[in-house]
Amino acid sequence: QVQLVQSGPEVKKPGASVKVSCKASGYNFNTYSMTWVRQAPGQGLEWMGWISAYNGNAKYALKFQGRVTMTTDTSTKTAYMELRSLRNDDTAVYYCARGGDSPDYWGQGTLVTVSS
Amino acid sequence: SSELTQDPVVSVALGQTVRITCRGDTLRSYFATWYQQKPGQAPVLVLYGQNNRPSGIPDRFSGSYSGDTASLTISGAQAEDEADYYCDSRDSSGTRFGGGTRLTVL
Numbered sequence: 613q614v615q616l617v618q619s620g621p622e623v624k625k626p627g628a629s630v631k632v633s634c635k636a637s638g639y640n641f642n643t644y645s646m647t648w649v650r651q652a653p654g655q656g657l658e659w660m661g662w663i664s665a666y667n668g669n670a671k672y673a674l675k676f677q678g679r680v681t682m683t684t685d686t687s688t689k690t691a692y693m694e695l696r697s698l699r700n701d702d703t704a705v706y707y708c709a710r711g712g713d714s715p716d717y718w719g720q721g722t723l724v725t726v727s728s
Numbered sequence: 729s730s731e732l733t734q735d736p737v738v739s740v741a742l743g744q745t746v747r748i749t750c751r752g753d754t755l756r757s758y759f760a761t762w763y764q765q766k767p768g769q770a771p772v773l774v775l776y777g778q779n780n781r782p783s784g785i786p787d788r789f790s791g792s793y794s795g796d797t798a799s800l801t802i803s804g805a806q807a808e809d810e811a812d813y814y815c816d817s818r819d820s821s822g823t824r825f826g827g828g829t830r831l832t833v834l
Contacts (some may be wrong), residue, residue, distance in 0.1 A: 647823075649771075654830040657763070657771065657814050674821050707770055713818075714761040714776035721770055 750815030
């Protein structure tokens with residue numbers, strides 16, 4: 613069965629970077645994009661971007677351009693999302709989800725807390 | 729505007745039918761996708777495209793479109809349908825989510 617297992621919670625200081633991983637299993641990793649979505653505490657969902665596992669092409673939300681990098685490692689079937697120059701309002705649960713359009717399987721989420 | 733607008737709160741009596749709407753100009757060109765999210769859980773895909781349900785989603789969930797509005801209809805709402813519902817759709821710069829609708833089943 614399809615599973616996306618994300619890395620554990622992180623606590624970072626403002627200005628630092630965080631890299632969240634998402635290990636996929638149960639499907640052909642190369643044939644799907646991976647979408648990243650975040651959710652601040654008590655808030656709605658926010659699309660961050662997606663990356664093709666086939667060719668590495670990525671599309672980022674305008675809000676995050678220059679601050680986010682999404683990558684994939686096909687040898688380990690793992691997707692990564694790195695967010696730099698963290699601010700307090702980057703505190704959120706970060707999700708990976710399979711597919712670019714209408715992502716159908718989601719990871720369990722990774723809580724990233726940014727605090728001095 | 730590329731925003732997607734949802735009513736923040738909707739309620740329905742147990743067993744009745746409820747419609748949750750998502751409005752935005754982008755819906756004139758692109759389909760909506762609908763997700764259900766329960767507290768402390770990841771979102772779950774419930775509808776996509778014209779009116780497609782992933783396997784495992786009950787057929788009481790259906791979708792429709794009119795102009796700039798997409799609707800998610802739950803026919804015969806159950807207690808387990810109480811959740812937050814989010815729509816999303818493409819826009820010129822990627823994908824955008826609506827603000828979400830909290831559905832209460834009375």
